[in-house]
Amino acid sequence: MSAPIKETADAPVRGPVAKTPVRPGDDRSEGVVLNVFSHGFLALWALLIILPLLWLVLSSFKTDTQIGGSAFGWPQNWSLDVFGRAWDKGIGDYFLNTVIVLVFSVPLTMLFGSMAAYVLARYEFWGNRFLYYFFVAGAMFPVFLALVPLFFMVKRLDMLNTYQGLILVYVAYSMPFTVFFMHAFFRTLPTAVFEAAILDGASHSRTFFQVMLPMAKPGLVSVGIFNTLGQWNQFILPTVLMQPQSGDDPERYVLTQGLIQLQQQQGYASDLPVLFAGVTIAMIPMLVVYLSFQRQVQAGLTSATLK
Amino acid sequence: MRKGQHRFVAGFLFVPVALYLIFVIWPYIQTFGYSLTDWKGQSQTFKFVGLDNYKALFEDDVFMQAIWHNILFLIFIPAITILLALFFAFMLNAGGRSRAGGVSGVAGSSFYKVVYFFPQVLSLAIVAVLFNAVYRSDGGGLLNGFLIKLGLVDAQNPMEWLNEPNLVLWMLMIAVVWHGVGFYLVLFSAAMQSIPKDIYEAALIDGAGRNQSFFRITLPLLWESVQTAWVYLGIVAMDMFVLVSSMTQNMGAYGGGPDHKSDVMSTVMMRNFQYFGKSGYACAMGVVMLLLTLVLSVVMLRATRRDRVEF
Numbered sequence: 001m002s003a004p005i006k007e008t009a010d011a012p013v014r015g016p017v018a019k020t021p022v023r024p025g026d027d028r029s030e031g032v033v034l035n036v037f038s039h040g041f042l043a044l045w046a047l048l049i050i051l052p053l054l055w056l057v058l059s060s061f062k063t064d065t066q067i068g069g070s071a072f073g074w075p076q077n078w079s080l081d082v083f084g085r086a087w088d089k090g091i092g093d094y095f096l097n098t099v100i101v102l103v104f105s106v107p108l109t110m111l112f113g114s115m116a117a118y119v120l121a122r123y124e125f126w127g128n129r130f131l132y133y134f135f136v137a138g139a140m141f142p143v144f145l146a147l148v149p150l151f152f153m154v155k156r157l158d159m160l161n162t163y164q165g166l167i168l169v170y171v172a173y174s175m176p177f178t179v180f181f182m183h184a185f186f187r188t189l190p191t192a193v194f195e196a197a198i199l200d201g202a203s204h205s206r207t208f209f210q211v212m213l214p215m216a217k218p219g220l221v222s223v224g225i226f227n228t229l230g231q232w233n234q235f236i237l238p239t240v241l242m243q244p245q246s247g248d249d250p251e252r253y254v255l256t257q258g259l260i261q262l263q264q265q266q267g268y269a270s271d272l273p274v275l276f277a278g279v280t281i282a283m284i285p286m287l288v289v290y291l292s293f294q295r296q297v298q299a300g301l302t303s304a305t306l307k
Numbered sequence: 308m309r310k311g312q313h314r315f316v317a318g319f320l321f322v323p324v325a326l327y328l329i330f331v332i333w334p335y336i337q338t339f340g341y342s343l344t345d346w347k348g349q350s351q352t353f354k355f356v357g358l359d360n361y362k363a364l365f366e367d368d369v370f371m372q373a374i375w376h377n378i379l380f381l382i383f384i385p386a387i388t389i390l391l392a393l394f395f396a397f398m399l400n401a402g403g404r405s406r407a408g409g410v411s412g413v414a415g416s417s418f419y420k421v422v423y424f425f426p427q428v429l430s431l432a433i434v435a436v437l438f439n440a441v442y443r444s445d446g447g448g449l450l451n452g453f454l455i456k457l458g459l460v461d462a463q464n465p466m467e468w469l470n471e472p473n474l475v476l477w478m479l480m481i482a483v484v485w486h487g488v489g490f491y492l493v494l495f496s497a498a499m500q501s502i503p504k505d506i507y508e509a510a511l512i513d514g515a516g517r518n519q520s521f522f523r524i525t526l527p528l529l530w531e532s533v534q535t536a537w538v539y540l541g542i543v544a545m546d547m548f549v550l551v552s553s554m555t556q557n558m559g560a561y562g563g564g565p566d567h568k569s570d571v572m573s574t575v576m577m578r579n580f581q582y583f584g585k586s587g588y589a590c591a592m593g594v595v596m597l598l599l600t601l602v603l604s605v606v607m608l609r610a611t612r613r614d615r616v617e618f
């Protein structure tokens with residue numbers, strides 16, 4: 001720690017920007033300039049984020065000719081009809097499909113991930129280290145490496161374009177990270193509680209479900225948020241695995257896939273407001289969840305990547 | 308160890324390991340095998356062709372160009388995102404009126420954090436639709452509309468942002484950076500706040516200015532977060548599938564236009580796999596992507612290695 005401080009101590013002598021020890025008045029004026037400057041930049045970036053999103057939402061209330069005409073026309077068509085049309089054009093189905101998949105895939109990911117992580121973190125047995133690295137190594141490889149054989153594997157299991165197929169694949173691909181993170185988390189939990197439970201005669205699985213898992217709740221929340229967002233926003237896996245396999249096989253697109261599909265259709269159909277309404281519908285749950293759990297989402301995502 | 312315990316361990320591991328083996332590990336391994344065959348996917352028969360696929364890859368101009376585009380993304384996406392995120396994190400945390408050497412945050416810093424982070428929770432599919440609308444090639448696009456208002460673009464002849472060979476990669480990069488800056492800002496900001504204030508106070512007493520305390524204290528202590536950020540952004544840059552395939556002109560399928568000027572490895576691979584049905588060839592591309600990822604991580608970790616500072 002001493003090195004950087006020593007350097008700054010020398011700095012006034014040789015640094016070009018160095019000045020004599022700061023006088024209070026001097027510092028304040030520098031502070032004001034920087035304050036205005038930083039607020040300027042910060043506000044500019046905030047606008048660059050809010051304005052395009054707002055503009056897109058407002059565009060769902062425009063007519064198609066208006067959208068093609070000028071970027072700054074004020075919307076004229078203030079009716080919620082367009083959202084109904086977007087819902088019927090597929091967004092409703094895509095939404096439902098995504099929810100069906102996630103309702104199963106996220107809890108299963110958390111359950112199997114923490115089961116494996118718990119056993120690896122808390123029990124000594126032959127091959128423990130190997131299994132741990134076996135799980136964690138998966139996080140290093142790009143998903144594209146597996147894509148072709150994965151497609152044929154799921155095809156052989158007759159699970160292409162089925163919910164269960166996508167659910168199992170999501171669970172499997174979320175394993176490395178979930179095991180990695182929960183392993184670290186179970187390691188930090190005190191052993192005394194675990195021993196007390198075993199001494200009291202609780203079975204191993206009962207200790208896990210009724211003692212250890214509740215204690216791991218903060219970790220579960222972080223990884224849960226991470227996995228939910230990751231699976232909700234997943235694109236490449238459904239693109240490969242959720243294509244109708246024959247003429248009478250119904251479409252089971254998830255939301256991300258469906259939006260891109262809608263973008264192509266609506267481009268041809270010249271009904272872009274429907275597309276923008278669809279995006280708005282897709283954004284609303286994210287916005288609501290994000291604003292209500294903003295702190296947990298930020299903490300969950302950043303801590304999850306840092307561990 | 309008692310017998311019950313072994314049964315418990317095995318019982319808990321069985322399903323996770325089985326799923327992971329079937330859907331992740333086995334396909335990873337199979338890819339290497341298939342990459343040595345001329346498998347077309349539809350037919351059940353294929354024959355061993357040795358390294359022919361790899362030889363063909365290096366003569367495939369489209370794939371070579373795609374590697375080059377990934378490398379450009381690898382350089383610029385992390386650099387731009389990290390610089391912007393560091394800049395904004397610094398402004399948020401140290402831009403305020405300083406009493407103790409630049410550690411107080413600006414007013415409203417939590418508002419900024421909420422706004423900046425929001426794009427990160429949106430899917431890249433939404434980002435793609437949004438930026439497609441922003442980049443529209445007529446006056447109805449936000450970017451063209453804005454530049455026409457400023458008189459920088461001719462209203463009769465607006466820019467086709469995603470159809471300009473020299474621009475398309477940069478336009479995609481803007482979308483990625485827009486999506487990612489907030490996340491890394493929050494990451495860096497948390498790291499900055501964990502730096503003890505007395506270090507700044509000591510530096511202030513020693514006569515260090517704002518810039519000095521940033522470059523000589525904050526940045527060195529943030530190095531580990533910067534490294535993490537670089538790795539994650541590197542992964543983003545190696546992928547790029549969603550944006551390229553849904554924003555650029557189709558070269559048969561999965562974007563890549565104009566004239567393959569925006570193709571990346573992932574889109575070329577998917578096109579060969581699903582559109583041309585060349586499964587074996589696509590597998591060889593997957594292997595190349597893996598090798599490049601591994602090389603990248605080793606290089607990154609070596610190049611950015613610093614002594615770890617505990618505080």
